[in-house]
Amino acid sequence: MSSRRVVITGIGVIAPGGVGTKDFWSLLTEGRTATRRISFFDPSPFRSQVAAEADFDAELHGLTPQEVRRTDRAAQFAVVTAREAAADSGLEFTGVDPHRVGVTVGSAVGATTGLDWEYRTVSDGGRLDLVDHTYAVPHLYDYFVPSSFAAETAWAVGAEGPATVVSTGCTSGLDAVGHGAELVREGTVDVMVAGATDAPISPITVACFDAIKATTPRNDDPEHASRPFDGTRNGFVLGEGCAVFVLEELESARRRGARIYAEVAGYASRCNAYHMTGLRPDGREMAEAVRVALDEARLNPEAIDYVNAHGSGTKQNDRHETAAFKRSLGEHAYRVPVSSIKSMVGHSLGAIGSIEIAASALAMEHGVVPPTANLHTPDPECDLDYVPLTAREHRTDAVVSVGSGFGGFQSAMVLARPERSTA
Amino acid sequence: MSGRVVVTGLGVAAPNGVGAADYWAAARNGTSGIGRLSRFDPSGYPARLAGEITGFDADAHLPSRLVPQTDRMTQIALVSADCALADAGVRPGELPDYDMGVVTAGASGGFEFGQGELRNLWSKGGQHVSAYQSFAWFYAVNSGQISIRNGMRGPSGVLVSDQAGGLDAVAQARRHIRGGTRLIVSGGVDASLCPWGWVAQLASGRLSTSDDPRRGYLPFDAAACGHVPGEGGALLVMEPLESARQRQAPQVYGEIAGYGATFDPKPGSGRAPALQRAIEVALEDADTEPGGIGAVFADAAALPALDRIESEAVTKVFGPRGVPVTAPKVLTGRLNSGGAPLDLATALLAVRDGVIPPTPHVTPAEEYDIDLVGSEPRRSALRAALVVARGHGGFNSAVVVRACAG
Numbered sequence: 001m002s003s004r005r006v007v008i009t010g011i012g013v014i015a016p017g018g019v020g021t022k023d024f025w026s027l028l029t030e031g032r033t034a035t036r037r038i039s040f041f042d043p044s045p046f047r048s049q050v051a052a053e054a055d056f057d058a059e060l061h062g063l064t065p066q067e068v069r070r071t072d073r074a075a076q077f078a079v080v081t082a083r084e085a086a087a088d089s090g091l092e093f094t095g096v097d098p099h100r101v102g103v104t105v106g107s108a109v110g111a112t113t114g115l116d117w118e119y120r121t122v123s124d125g126g127r128l129d130l131v132d133h134t135y136a137v138p139h140l141y142d143y144f145v146p147s148s149f150a151a152e153t154a155w156a157v158g159a160e161g162p163a164t165v166v167s168t169g170c171t172s173g174l175d176a177v178g179h180g181a182e183l184v185r186e187g188t189v190d191v192m193v194a195g196a197t198d199a200p201i202s203p204i205t206v207a208c209f210d211a212i213k214a215t216t217p218r219n220d221d222p223e224h225a226s227r228p229f230d231g232t233r234n235g236f237v238l239g240e241g242c243a244v245f246v247l248e249e250l251e252s253a254r255r256r257g258a259r260i261y262a263e264v265a266g267y268a269s270r271c272n273a274y275h276m277t278g279l280r281p282d283g284r285e286m287a288e289a290v291r292v293a294l295d296e297a298r299l300n301p302e303a304i305d306y307v308n309a310h311g312s313g314t315k316q317n318d319r320h321e322t323a324a325f326k327r328s329l330g331e332h333a334y335r336v337p338v339s340s341i342k343s344m345v346g347h348s349l350g351a352i353g354s355i356e357i358a359a360s361a362l363a364m365e366h367g368v369v370p371p372t373a374n375l376h377t378p379d380p381e382c383d384l385d386y387v388p389l390t391a392r393e394h395r396t397d398a399v400v401s402v403g404s405g406f407g408g409f410q411s412a413m414v415l416a417r418p419e420r421s422t423a
Numbered sequence: 424m425s426g427r428v429v430v431t432g433l434g435v436a437a438p439n440g441v442g443a444a445d446y447w448a449a450a451r452n453g454t455s456g457i458g459r460l461s462r463f464d465p466s467g468y469p470a471r472l473a474g475e476i477t478g479f480d481a482d483a484h485l486p487s488r489l490v491p492q493t494d495r496m497t498q499i500a501l502v503s504a505d506c507a508l509a510d511a512g513v514r515p516g517e518l519p520d521y522d523m524g525v526v527t528a529g530a531s532g533g534f535e536f537g538q539g540e541l542r543n544l545w546s547k548g549g550q551h552v553s554a555y556q557s558f559a560w561f562y563a564v565n566s567g568q569i570s571i572r573n574g575m576r577g578p579s580g581v582l583v584s585d586q587a588g589g590l591d592a593v594a595q596a597r598r599h600i601r602g603g604t605r606l607i608v609s610g611g612v613d614a615s616l617c618p619w620g621w622v623a624q625l626a627s628g629r630l631s632t633s634d635d636p637r638r639g640y641l642p643f644d645a646a647a648c649g650h651v652p653g654e655g656g657a658l659l660v661m662e663p664l665e666s667a668r669q670r671q672a673p674q675v676y677g678e679i680a681g682y683g684a685t686f687d688p689k690p691g692s693g694r695a696p697a698l699q700r701a702i703e704v705a706l707e708d709a710d711t712e713p714g715g716i717g718a719v720f721a722d723a724a725a726l727p728a729l730d731r732i733e734s735e736a737v738t739k740v741f742g743p744r745g746v747p748v749t750a751p752k753v754l755t756g757r758l759n760s761g762g763a764p765l766d767l768a769t770a771l772l773a774v775r776d777g778v779i780p781p782t783p784h785v786t787p788a789e790e791y792d793i794d795l796v797g798s799e800p801r802r803s804a805l806r807a808a809l810v811v812a813r814g815h816g817g818f819n820s821a822v823v824v825r826a827c828a829g
């Protein structure tokens with residue numbers, strides 16, 4: 001068994017309501033919401049007209065005009081956030097062998113926004129079946145295959161080790177960090193720049209979630225539209241954003257005196273093999289992922305101080321994961337604080353798993369658990385402590401963060417202090 | 424456990440043959456699947472050649488409710504997974520669900536499905552977008568659908584590294600198996616031969632504009648002028664060697680013995696390309712000297728600058744004309760995420776039969792000091808082969824496959 005352990009030493013975040021980790025954490029601890037009526041295009045033809053949008057200016061955040069021109073918004077998020085994470089880590093990347101630095105970027109839907117608007121142009125508003133290549137942007141191939149996100153990120157930090165995009169739908173953000181941690185653990189690399197990004201707020205995304213009534217139609221009250229675990233919730237709120245981490249091997253991080261936010265102590269992913277969008281109410285596969293992740297971290301359920309829920313705000317999800325927590329954590333599920341930051345920053349598909357890891361690591365750093373905003377009238381079938389409305393001071397040494405997504409993917413990650421005592 | 428991970432089943436769908444046996448016969452005989460695009464009228468586009476799969480009938484193989492919910496690439500992937508499992512003699516229902524997983528490579532998702540829904544959106548309005556769009560086009564669709572169809576609930580995933588992704592997926596599957604999972608379906612299948620996918624691929628600037636199917640895709644040739652895109656790929660059943668032997672699998676094609684992946688330095692940095700290192704890492708991981716490799720299945724970009732990087736990497740590792748190099752993909756076109764898994768299947772069959780398939784129509788330019796297997800297949804008692812794959816942007820991956828007998 002390998003003795004290499006993996007820790008988070010740098011964090012970068014872009015989320016609705018704030019660019020940068022500091023603004024993100026203020027939003028969460030103040031329990032503010034960043035959901036609003038969609039401003040990127042006229043949402044009035046759509047059933048759901050609400051989203052959590054980030055106020056982001058790529059050039060203001062250091063991208064050159066050429067970088068801005070050739071990249072989708074999601075790639076821009078990744079580059080800016082990777083730089084923030086690298087700076088936050090204090091690691092001198094120029095002093096590390098580039099071959100020993102790798103990149104994993106999670107994304108559920110890649111450059112879907114760029115593709116949406118490009119299709120509109122080359123098809124002349126949907127009129128041409130044989131779309132016109134002479135109107136295509138030169139970087140259309142980089143929208144076509146989203147591994148361009150990993151390429152841009154690798155260039156941003158000078159990585160020449162393995163680079164890839166992880167795309168497992170809405171668990172991508174957990175799976176990309178899990179994959180990155182595995183590469184460090186097995187010794188393929190010493191440093192990983194790992195995280196996830198998505199910028200899906202475009203007509204095609206809104207339309208496709210409208211079609212299955214997955215997103216909320218609470219258009220008259222956008223600020224309070226994302227209501228996980230609340231009895232009045234009626235769908236998720238689309239979001240966007242990115243979080244990226246610097247992952248390092250524990251001993252080398254200690255040697256250089258790095259700030260260690262948390263160890264990536266356990267991770268597992270399972271499939272429900274049930275339905276592309278449906279969930280079985282018993283939460284069996286998510287519970288299994290949590291169980292295996294705890295096992296890998298060598299922690300009992302009772303050691304978990306905080307559960308960062310998927311908490312998308314669909315009735316199906318909220319009941320599914322409540323069942324999964326009871327199944328995997330036993331009685332402790334009723335005692336441990338569980339919250340969903342999607343109540344504040346929406347559901348940014350593949351990115352949110354990484355953004356939630358950031359929230360979990362920051363909860364450990366600050367001893368504060370973020371709340372579930374808008375939770376006024378709990379669903380009687382969701383009977384755990386979801387930390388309603390107000391952040392809570394709470395010493396947090398170990399966290400479980402979970403994700404659930406289309407395709408049936410269920411993932412769980414355990415973050416813990418490296419110096420913890422294990423079961 | 425030895426940690427050795429082997430391939431026991433192959434599911435292949437290629438423009439020159441559907442099913443491993445038909446494809447392998449075509450690859451050995453130099454039968455090409457490249458021709459003028461027939462799926463739509465290509466005359467208005469600068470590139471008109473493609474490798475199309477003909478005669479694939481989704482309705483004959485899949486439940487009628489599934490067909491309208493899935494893109495062509497997913498239909499081909501589901502049938503290929505069925506073939507691979509049947510070939511391996513595995514009935515998924517007989518294994519514990521958490522002991523089986525699916526790790527595929529993606530590239531552009533169900534792009535043709537997405538094209539139809541984008542057309543509905545922009546020509547008719549958002550309310551005309553299909554309820555299936557949300558899960559028919561995204562990159563995770565093939566892994567998800569294969570998992571559902573076969574009740575596989577173990578560790579799974581989807582990796583995207585353009586044309587290198589298929590090797591990364593197989594390496595990830597190997598990790599999961601070494602971590603204790605008994606069986607993984609891995610590989611990749613892609614199909615984006617629709618006008619919208621065509622325009623996106625044209626934007627890469629890497630497509631051949633030739634109209635001659637025999638002269639369209641000529642890697643390492645002085646006349647190299649880009650590649651021909653195709654559709655299809657391969658899915659492999661992978662499991663631990665011990666478990667394959669214990670259950671008396673019908674065959675063990677070979678071992679996924681070594682893997683290496685690197686990313687090229689940023690253009691303009693002045694640093695050397697990283698392909699050679701990926702090959703070296705794969706050889707080291709396989710614990711083999713270059714002399715142990717009997718054939719190299721090249722990435723074969725067919726652009727002079729990229730062919731030069733590849734031939735130099737091969738020459739530096741194996742010596743001038745030190746190893747037979749082949750590119751059977753000139754008969755299929757480049758299959759995005761499906762190409763490298765198809766090369767893995769081809770390499771395993773080459774090792775099984777002692778035949779290196781040919782690279783028809785290519786005459787290597789003098790500047791490349793490589794031993795390219797020409798128009799005829801070459802007999803060889805090879806025990807191991809190297810598969811090289813590169814993705815747009817700088818992705819380099821390499822896998823060593825090796826015979827397991829003895």
